[in-house]
Each structure stands twice: as C-alpha cells, then as structure tokens.
Amino acid sequence: MIYFDNSATTKPFKEVLDSFVTVSSEYYGNPSSLHGMGGQAEKLLSQARDQVSKLLTVKPSEIYFTSGGTEGNNLAIKGSALLHKNKGRHLITSSVEHPSVKSAMEQLEQEGFEITYLPVDEFGRISVADLERSIRKETILISIMLVNNEVGTIQPINEIGDLLKKYPTILFHVDAVQGIGKIPLPLNKYRIDLCSISGHKFHGLKGTGALFIREGVRLAPLFSGGNQERKIRSGTENVAGAVAMAKALRMTLTKAEIGLERMENIRSMLRKGLTEIDGVQIHTPIENSAPHILNFSLKGIKSEVFIHSLEQKGIYVSTTSACSSKKKSPSKTLLEMGVSVTLAESAIRVSLSFENSMEEANTVLAAFRESATQLRKVMK
Amino acid sequence: MKYERILIRYGEISTKGRNRNQFVEKLRKSVRIALAPFPNIKVEANRDRMYVLLNGENCEEVIGELKSIFGIQSFSPAIKVKRDIEVLKQSSLEIVRSLFKEGQTFKITPKRSDKTFELDTDGINHTIGGHLLKNIPGMKVKVKNPDINLRIEVRKEAIYLSCETIQGAGGLPVGSGGKAMLMLSGGIDSPVAGYMAMKRGLEIEAVHFFSPPFTSERSKEKVIDLTKKLAEIYGSMTLHIVPFTDIQQTIAEQIPENYSMTSTRRMMLRITDEIRKKQEGLAIITGESVGQVASQTLESMFAINEVTNTPILRPLITMDKTDIIRIAHEIDTLEISNRPFEDCCTIFVPASPKTKPKREKVQHYESFFDFDPLIHEAVQETETLVIKPDNKQRSEFSELF
Numbered sequence: 001m002i003y004f005d006n007s008a009t010t011k012p013f014k015e016v017l018d019s020f021v022t023v024s025s026e027y028y029g030n031p032s033s034l035h036g037m038g039g040q041a042e043k044l045l046s047q048a049r050d051q052v053s054k055l056l057t058v059k060p061s062e063i064y065f066t067s068g069g070t071e072g073n074n075l076a077i078k079g080s081a082l083l084h085k086n087k088g089r090h091l092i093t094s095s096v097e098h099p100s101v102k103s104a105m106e107q108l109e110q111e112g113f114e115i116t117y118l119p120v121d122e123f124g125r126i127s128v129a130d131l132e133r134s135i136r137k138e139t140i141l142i143s144i145m146l147v148n149n150e151v152g153t154i155q156p157i158n159e160i161g162d163l164l165k166k167y168p169t170i171l172f173h174v175d176a177v178q179g180i181g182k183i184p185l186p187l188n189k190y191r192i193d194l195c196s197i198s199g200h201k202f203h204g205l206k207g208t209g210a211l212f213i214r215e216g217v218r219l220a221p222l223f224s225g226g227n228q229e230r231k232i233r234s235g236t237e238n239v240a241g242a243v244a245m246a247k248a249l250r251m252t253l254t255k256a257e258i259g260l261e262r263m264e265n266i267r268s269m270l271r272k273g274l275t276e277i278d279g280v281q282i283h284t285p286i287e288n289s290a291p292h293i294l295n296f297s298l299k300g301i302k303s304e305v306f307i308h309s310l311e312q313k314g315i316y317v318s319t320t321s322a323c324s325s326k327k328k329s330p331s332k333t334l335l336e337m338g339v340s341v342t343l344a345e346s347a348i349r350v351s352l353s354f355e356n357s358m359e360e361a362n363t364v365l366a367a368f369r370e371s372a373t374q375l376r377k378v379m380k
Numbered sequence: 381m382k383y384e385r386i387l388i389r390y391g392e393i394s395t396k397g398r399n400r401n402q403f404v405e406k407l408r409k410s411v412r413i414a415l416a417p418f419p420n421i422k423v424e425a426n427r428d429r430m431y432v433l434l435n436g437e438n439c440e441e442v443i444g445e446l447k448s449i450f451g452i453q454s455f456s457p458a459i460k461v462k463r464d465i466e467v468l469k470q471s472s473l474e475i476v477r478s479l480f481k482e483g484q485t486f487k488i489t490p491k492r493s494d495k496t497f498e499l500d501t502d503g504i505n506h507t508i509g510g511h512l513l514k515n516i517p518g519m520k521v522k523v524k525n526p527d528i529n530l531r532i533e534v535r536k537e538a539i540y541l542s543c544e545t546i547q548g549a550g551g552l553p554v555g556s557g558g559k560a561m562l563m564l565s566g567g568i569d570s571p572v573a574g575y576m577a578m579k580r581g582l583e584i585e586a587v588h589f590f591s592p593p594f595t596s597e598r599s600k601e602k603v604i605d606l607t608k609k610l611a612e613i614y615g616s617m618t619l620h621i622v623p624f625t626d627i628q629q630t631i632a633e634q635i636p637e638n639y640s641m642t643s644t645r646r647m648m649l650r651i652t653d654e655i656r657k658k659q660e661g662l663a664i665i666t667g668e669s670v671g672q673v674a675s676q677t678l679e680s681m682f683a684i685n686e687v688t689n690t691p692i693l694r695p696l697i698t699m700d701k702t703d704i705i706r707i708a709h710e711i712d713t714l715e716i717s718n719r720p721f722e723d724c725c726t727i728f729v730p731a732s733p734k735t736k737p738k739r740e741k742v743q744h745y746e747s748f749f750d751f752d753p754l755i756h757e758a759v760q761e762t763e764t765l766v767i768k769p770d771n772k773q774r775s776e777f778s779e780l781f
Contacts, residue, residue, distance in 0.1 A: 019780045044777055050770070052779055061715060247781050357524045377562075 002360045005318045007149055007178060007293055007351035011202040015156035016248045017271035020205060023240035032226065042240050046243040052210055055249050056195075057188040059215060064229045064244045068209035069177035070100040071222075072196025073143075075211055075233065076173040079219030080141045080194070081113060087169070088231050089136030092116045094126045094145070094155070096333040101143055101175055114138075123285035124337045132163055138154045141171045146179030150320050150333040150349060153294030154183055171217060177201055181252040182260070182290045193217045197249075200239065202335075204248035205355070208241035251352070259354035264291040266352060266361045273365040274286045277372055281343060283334055292353065296335075297346040301375050306348055309371040315364055318349045381456035383439050386446065387533075387540055388430040391453035391550050400427060405551035406581075407451040413615035414445045426606075443546060448613070451556070452548030456531065458540045463497060467502075468532070468539055469511045469741055475541055476512055476530055486512065501694075504532055541571050552581030556612045559583045560663040560693065561656045563648065564606060564619070566599055566721070569667030570697055571606045571713040572704050576695040577665045580612055580777040586610070586617060587652045589624040599721035604767060609713050610767040620655050621763045624648075627754050634749045636744075641733040642742050645675050645684045647751060652689045654759045663691040669704065670697055679736040686739055738773035 003011065012020075023044060025051055029037030031045050046060070047351040053060040056094030066072045081091065093105055105115045116134040118126045126144065142164070144155050156176055164172050173194040180197045187195060194217065213219060213232070225234025271294060274280045278301035298306055303319040310317055320331035330344035339347075350364070388411070393403040408425045411432065411687055415421050420435040421442070432442060439457055446455055461471045465605060490504035499507060508530075533540040561576040564586040588603045600621065604740050611617040627647050636642045652664055668676045674682065675684070685692060708714035 022780060034598065036597055039601060042598075044780070045602075047777060047781065100716060243780055250781065 002315045002356075002364055004160050004315045004350045004352065004360075004364060006353040006356075006358065007349065008318055009200045009206065010203045010353050011355070012200075012205055012244075013248060013251055015251065016204055016244045020244040023243050027239065032228070032241060035131040041237075044243055045239050048115040048239075048246040051246040052249060054245075055253055056197075056212060056214055057186055062212055063216055064211045064213055064232050065119070065245075066196070066209040066233060066238060067207050068200070069098070069175070069198035071199070072177075072209050072211040073098070073100040073173075073175050075103050075219065075364055076194040076196060076213075077101065077141065077143055077224055078108065078222060079232075080171050080173070081108050081111075082220035083139045083218055084171075085113070087138045088136075089113045090116070090136050090138040090140065090345075092118065092131065092134055092139060092142045093335045094118045094120060096120050096124055096148055096150075096153075097143070097145055098149055098175060098177070101145070105143075120153075120333075120336050122338050123289065124148050124151050124283075124289070124333055125285075126155060128156055128159045128163055131160060135167060135170070139167075139170050143173040143175065145175040145177075145235050146185060147176075147183060147293070148333055149178045149293075150331050150347075151295040151337070152178075152289040154179070154288045154290060155216070157185070157192070158190055164191050174322050178293075179290060181249070181256050182263075182292055187212060190331055194219075199245035199248055202252040202297040205241055208238060210243040232334075260291055260359075263352050263354060263356070266356060266358055267291055267294055269358065270294055270350065270361055270365060273307075273369065277369055279376075280373075283337065283339060283347065290365060292351050294350045296348055296350075297317055297339075297343045298348065299343065299346060301346055301372070301379060303346055303348055305352045305375060305379075306346070306371060309375060310364075310367055313367045313371070315367050317364075318351070320347055320349060321374075383457055384434055385457075386432040386434070386442060386455050387458045387542060388432065388446070388455045388548075389453045390428070390430070391451060392552055393451060394428070403451070403553055403556050404430070406556040407449075409555070410449050410451065410553050410614065411446070411759045414449055415442060416615070418442060431437070446548065447546065448549055449553075449620070450549050450551035450581070450613070451553035453550065453633045454545050454548050456542035456545050458542035458776070460538045460540055463534070463539055467497065467509065468541075471510060471541055472508045472530060472532070473512060473515055475527055475543060476662055477516060478544055479528050480516055480519055481527075482518060484527035485520045486528040486530060487521060487523050487526040488512075488530045488531045488532060494534055496536075496537045497534045504534070508532065541614060549579070551579035554578050554581060555583040557581030557583075558663075559585065559659065559661040560665050561620075561652050561659070561661050562586045562665045563652055563667070564588050564603055565667070566603045566606065566717065567667065568708050568714060568717040569669065569672075569704055571610060571667075571717065572707045572711070573665055573667035573695045574610050575613075575692060575707070575711050575713075578610070582663075582665070583614070584610070584617065584665065585655075585661065586619045587622060587655055588619060589622050589648055589651075591623075591625045591628050593779050594625065594628065595722050598719075602716060602719050602721055605716045606713055606767070607767040609711065609716065610771050611767050615769070617767050618659075619767050621765065622655075622758050623761050623763075624651075624758065627751070627758060630749065630751070630754060635745045637730045638732060638734045639729055639737060639742055639745055641675055642680060642683055642737040645680075646687045646742065646746070647755065649684060649692075650687050650751075650755055651758050653690050654755065655762060656690060658759070664688070665693045665695065667696055667704075668694045669699055669701070672701065676734040677735050679738075680734075682738045683737045683742050686743075 027040050029041040031042040045332050048059045049063050053063045090241040109115050118130050120126050174192050176195050177198045181202045193214045195212040200206045221232050223234040279363045281297050284293040331347050404425050411423050418437040420437050422433040424431045461467050488505050488509050490501040492501050519772045531542045558581050562572045562584045586607050607617050631640050631643050
C-alpha cells in the first residue's frame with residue numbers, strides 16, 4: 001500500500017497515538033475541575049499550549065485550541081466580522097481558498113458583508129498589487145491561505161504582511177493548514193494576526209487544531225458555553241488531542257529539518273517522470289510551491305477512472321481536495337488558474353509526507369505509466 | 381554582516397567606585413545563567429563594558445535573553461576590528477552596506493576613549509564618512525534620526541563597530557543588594573513586588589502560607605508557577621511553604637472576627653521574620669499598596685508592622701492597581717495570578733474587617749493565647765523547595781510530549 005494522499009489527511013504517528021491513549025485513559029479529568037485530577041489535566045493542557053506556542057514562535061497566551069482547520073478558519077473570519085462589523089463590513093480573500101474560508105465568507109455576504117475575491121494568475125497566486133487596490137476604508141479582515149490545498153501554490157504571505165503594516169487596523173488571517181511544517185512561517189516576524197492549523201494534516205489526530213490570535217486582537221466567540229480557552233472557545237477541552245497535536249507538531253518540525261529536502265527530491269523525480277508520459281500536463285508551479293503537492297492532468301482520462309485504476313494497484317492519490325472530490329465538480333482552483341474544464345476534470349493530486357520514500361515514488365510512477373497506457377487503449 | 385559579539389553597557393553600576401567589581405561579577409553571573417542554553421558563548425567583563433562573544437550562536441536569540449537581565453543599560457551587537465584606519469574603513473563599509481536600503485540616511489557616532497589613536501572624533505567622522513559616501517551611491521548623511529547610526533568606539537585594545545543600540549532592563553544585577561524574603565500570596569501584587577525588588581538587585585526567597593484543606597493543592601501549584609516565572613530571572617528561587625492551618629483555626633477561635641485579619645497578618649509577618657533569620661535575610665518584601673484593601677490602610681500597617689523591626693520593603697506602596705496589573709502582564713505573571721483558586725489572602729476574610737484597627741486592641745486580643753509554640757511549629761514544619769524555571773521541572777509528563 002502506498003499512501004500519497006497526505007494533503008487529505010496523514011497517518012497519525014505511533015508516538016502521537018500512544019500519548020493520546022495514555023492521556024485519555026490516565027488523565028481524563030476535566031481541566032476545570034478543582035480537584036487534583038482536574039489539576040493534572042490542566043497542567044497537561046498548559047504544557048501542550050506552551051509547546052505549540054514555542055514551536056510556532058509565539059506566546060502561550062496566543063494559542064487557542066480548536067477542533068481543526070475548519071473551526072479555526074470560521075472562528076477567525078466570522079469571529080472578527082461579528083465583533084468589528086461596526087468598524088466596517090468589507091473583507092478580502094482569494095478565489096482559491098479552502099471551502100471553510102470561502103463558505104464562511106459567503107455566509108457573511110448573506111449577512112450584508114461585502115467580500116472581494118481576488119483572482120489568481122496561471123500559477124494560482126494572487127497579486128499583492130491587486131490586494132492593495134481592493135483595500136477600502138471599511139476593510140476589516142483579509143484572509144489568505146499559506147499553501148493552496150489543491151495545487152500547492154505558496155501565497156506571498158510575507159509581502160502581504162509588509163503591505164499591511166501601512167494598514168494597522170486591518171486584521172490578517174492566514175489559513176496555514178496545508179503549509180505548516182512544509183513552509184517556514186515565523187509568526188513572530190510576519191505581520192499576521194490570526195493563523196489556523198489542523199493536527200491531522202501533520203500526523204496528529206482528527207478533531208484537533210489551534211488558532212493563533214495575536215495578543216491584543218479581539219474576536220467574538222462562535223460557541224457559547226463554559227468560557228473555556230479564555231472565553232474564545234467554549235466546550236470541555238480536548239486535553240488528549242491537544243497533547244497529541246503538540247507532540248505531532250514537534251515531531252513534524254524535527255523531521256522537516258532533513259525531510260524537506262528529500263521530499264523536494266521525490267517530487268522533482270515525480271515531476272520529471274510525469275512530463276515524460278504522453279498527454280500529462282502539470283498544474284503545480286515549479287517555483288513557489290509547497291514541496292509535498294503535485295497536481296497534474298492526464299488528458300482525456302477522467303480523474304475518477306485514473307484514481308480507481310491506481311487503487312487496484314494499492315496506490316492512493318486524490319482527485320482534487322478531499323472536501324470537494326465527492327461533489328464531482330472540477331477543481332475550483334484549477335478553473336481560477338485558467339485551466340479548461342475538460343483538463344480540470346482529469347486532475348490528479350499527489351501529496352507526500354516525510355514518511356514517503358523514493359522507492360515508493362518510483363513504484364507510483366511506474367503505475368502511472370502503466371495505468372495511462374491501459375486506460376488510453378480502452379478510452380480511445 | 382555577521383556579528384561576532386554583543387557589547388553590554390552597564391547602567392548604574394558605572395557610578396560605583398571601589399566595589400564596582402562585585403557588581404560586575406553579579407551581572408556576569410546573571411548573564412551566564414540567562415545564556416546557559418548557548419554553550420559556545422563566552423562572557424568577558426571589565427570595569428566599563430561586558431562582551432558576549434557569540435562564537436557562532438544565534439545573535440537574535442541571545443539578544444532576546446539579554447533584554448530581561450537587570451543591570452544592563454543597553455547593548456549592541458558589534459564586531460571587533462584592529463586599530464588600523466584601512467581595516468576600519470573596510471569594515472565600516474561592509475557593515476553599513478549590509479544594512480543599507482535604497483534612499484536611506486546615515487551618520488557616524490565616533491567615541492574615542494583612548495586618546496592615543498591617531499584620528500580624533502572629527503577625523504574619524506571625516507575619514508569614514510567620506511569613505512562610505514564614496515562607495516555607497518545614493519546614501520545621504522542625516523544627523524537627526526538617521527536610518528543607520530554607525531557607532532565607532534575606539535578603545536585601547538581594539539575598535540568596536542555597531543549599528544544598533546538596544547535598551548536593556550536597567551536596574552542593578554540580581555544578588556548585588558543582599559537577600560530579602562518575599563511574602564508571596566498568589567495574587568497579582570506580590571510577584572510584581574518581587575520583580576521590582578529583584579530589579580534593584582535584591583536576591584529573593586519567597587514565603588507562602590498554605591492552609592489545607594481551606595486552600596487547595598491547586599493554589600499551591602499556582603504559587604509554584606509564579607515562583608517559576610520569577611526564577612527565570614536568576615535561574616532558580618527558593619520557596620518556603622508554611623503550614624498555616626492550625627494558626628488560622630486558632631485565630632478564628634481566639635480573636636474577634638473583625639480583628640482576625642489584622643491578627644492573621646501579624647502572625648504571617650512573625651513567621652516570615654523567623655524564616656528570614658534562619659535564611660540570613662535582611663528585609664521582608666510585600667506587595668502592599670496603600671489603601672488598596674483593609675489590611676493595607678496606614679492604620680492596619682501600623683498595627684501589623686509592630687511585630688518586627690526588620691525593614692519591610694513595599695515596592696508597590698504608592699502604585700495604582702492598573703499600573704501593577706500592567707507590569708504583571710509584562711512579566712507574564714498576570715494570567716497565573718488570575719487563576720480562580722482561594723489563597724491565604726482570600727479565605728477567612730471576615731465580612732467586615734477593621735480598616736482602622738488599633739494596636740492596643742489587637743495586642744489585648746492576642747494576649748489571651750500563647751501563639752509562640754504554634755509559630756515555632758509552623759517554622760519548623762515549613763517545606764523549602766528550590767524552584768527552577770519551567771521545562772526543567774515538568775519531567776512528570778515529558779514523555780507524553
């Protein structure tokens with residue numbers, strides 16, 4: 001079995017699962033309880049917060065645990081819009097965001113907010129000049145992803161941050177769910193106010209995540225309840241999940257030190273091999289793209305057919321993003337990049353983790369060649 | 381440009397005379413402790429300056445650590461060059477060129493503490509300024525608020541070049557002013573008082589009163605966490621935890637309710653003073669601010685302070701609560717202090733404590749019972765912990781992370 005769908009989700013590290021099980025079975029107290037068991041749970045939670053904050057180069061009080069990327073993105077966007085709607089009702093985002101950002105924006109549109117969706121170029125990248133032009137007096141928040149989940153394009157986050165130094169009242173949210181661990185994101189240096197991450201994208205568990213909220217930035221909570229997470233996120237804390245995520249993040253960032261280069265090599269090899277296959281067009285840009293994603297189309301063969309053909313060989317890749325692949329609509333990102341509908345309908349996304357090897361990539365490439373030839377015969 | 385050292389300027393230490401070396405030695409110890417995570421670093425100190433030789437360690441991280449050390453006026457990442465005009469020209473150009481961005485301005489601030497150098501300050505200004513202007517097209521001189529300020533310090537042994545001056549925490553090196561006991565309740569004020577006393581060079585041991593089951597394990601943990609924060613300043617801190625339940629219960633039985641608070645404070649002070657004697661301290665520090673609560677009116681202080689003539693230092697005495705909260709936030713103790721557990725100050729508070737207690741009255745009430753054996757016992761059974769800053773102590777769970 002070869003798993004090349006790591007942008008959809010990753011396999012939890014064994015050490016991470018062990019921590020989760022230990023904490024769930026031995027330290028199951030509620031951090032808000034006054035007795036000793038509550039105390040231990042609280043200690044674990046605060047140690048998890050310390051560790052995550054150190055790894056992200058921010059303060060512990062700036063980390064809020066969430067249930068994942070979707071919640072982090074919703075909280076950042078709707079939470080700011082709700083609280084700051086009297087300052088203005090205009091938000092800016094890109095046209096290639098993850099559905100948890102895009103749909104949150106659309107929901108706000110129905111509530112009377114105005115949203116600017118920035119277009120992207122053929123590489124899937126927004127232009128900072130466009131962004132500056134769309135800033136208005138009423139703009140309260142800008143939300144841009146660090147790495148596109150479908151094609152892997154890196155957005156110019158630092159440049160946007162630099163630009164926004166001139167606009168101190170506009171909040172800047174970065175959806176770093178796909179980028180964390182793959183692209184350096186020094187939150188202490190960049191002008192970023194809000195940043196969401198999700199545990200299961202870096203070998204943690206589903207249902208875990210964190211939102212960075214810069215000190216001094218205020219949000220309205222989306223959940224009402226027991227005022228956990230300093231009133232920003234009510235609901236009994238997922239202590240075991242937070243500990244597991246802290247460990248997964250530490251392990252991922254350690255592995256990244258040597259793993260990134262290897263990952264980049266594997267992807268280059270795949271890219272080179274793919275271009276040699278007849279009728280392959282690669283959508284992921286060569287420059288400024290995250291090292292783990294490679295998106296391409298095999299002309300004339302519908303993605304779904306290709307996926308299933310690979311699955312028979314024990315290889316798991318994906319059509320587009322996991323969230324939208326069930327809807328059978330072609331990748332929005334690709335269409336925004338100007339790729340034709342027919343080509344977009346043949347798009348395949350390969351996504352790597354630090355655990356993948358060059359041998360696996362060679363096997364996958366051979367399978368690509370074989371499937372392509374087989375399918376071509378049938379489809380023609 | 382890669383900096384190879386950081387030049388540290390002393391603050392008030394430089395006003396000291398013959399005992400200056402002791403201050404410098406204490407500062408050097410503080411710097412050593414703060415920079416312990418960087419094994420390659422060397423610290424050189426003399427009467428006027430201290431140098432942290434980076435030996436390849438990350439300059440920015442070291443700067444972050446230095447910012448919070450007491451006794452440092454300011455510091456600058458610097459490079460050391462030979463006392464030679466050609467070398468000086470070359471290095472100045474390199475350092476400014478590495479910082480220069482299109483359209484920026486500069487000036488030179490020369491200092492010549494060694495007058496035997498062939499150029500005087502004007503000469504340095506002209507020679508180096510001219511050299512820079514000639515070689516960096518587009519750069520202009522601006523004397524007021526330049527973008528780049530190149531400091532050239534000519535000293536006997538070498539010349540030091542730096543472009544940035546970073547403000548230090550000020551104050552005096554911790555431990556240069558003797559030892560005092562800090563009464564640490566767990567509230568917002570006492571850690572701030574401790575911090576400010578340390579800023580003036582005092583070495584501190586904390587004393588906490590623990591009354592189980594009236595105050596919980598978690599309130600004790602809170603105090604340990606606060607001590608950890610303060611321990612970051614000097615690498616470790618001693619914390620005395622005094623079992624206080626018996627005394628508190630006796631007070632409740634013996635003293636009229638509206639005087640119980642006054643009497644409680646007197647007992648705490650007596651115990652702290654006994655511990656101070658044992659630990660050879662010279663003063664007691666409290667987080668009191670005049671008028672803040674019933675025990676902190678002048679009348680209360682007059683009635684409570686009677687039990688000892690040891691100096692009681694109250695760094696926050698004239699400060700407003702909002703200012704204290706601001707400092708607590710800056711030193712990262714606010715959030716710990718705000719945890720909602722009962723502590724020795726909040727439990728057993730009578731509904732209407734005397735705000736103007738009388739000395740004679742409290743003496744009279746206490747005269748019916750001999751508290752000495754209880755106080756002696758509490759001091760005997762005090763638990764003494766040496767608290768290290770975080771991440772060294774949390775081994776309990778470390779395998780989970």
